[in-house]
Amino acid sequence: QVRLVESGGGLVQPGGSLGLSCVVSGFTFSGYSMSWYRQAPGKERELVAYISPSGRTTTYADSVKDRFTISRDNAKNTMVLQMNTLKPEDTGMYYCKAGGPGGIAYWGQGTQVTVSS
Secondary structure, eight states, X not given: OOEEEEEOOEEEOTTOOEEEEEEEESSOGGGSEEXXXXXXXXXXXXXXXXXXXXXXXXXXOTTTTTTEEEEEETTTTEEEEEEOSOOGGGOEEXXXXXXXXXXXXXXXXXXXXXXXX
């Protein structure tokens, strides 16, 4: 069975940090690109960060560039999003996505991040 399980969300004050993890099973992790998406209340789901199968290429949404870092450990079937200097507008449900050949995609159930004082 394909599984993607996010963890690490929670409540944090503006300026704080959180690390999100996505642990996957049921497919060849090293053959898939991985992404983090988020969806804020009343907004469309947006791509936050992307990492290539090897980890050699990363991209970020302009709104999180220089604050967030995406990484992966293919030996552990794990992807991480380190979020620093968090802002209230970073609040939302964060989803892990795996992308494979022919556009195949797997999604996790999400983890809530709330940035509020």
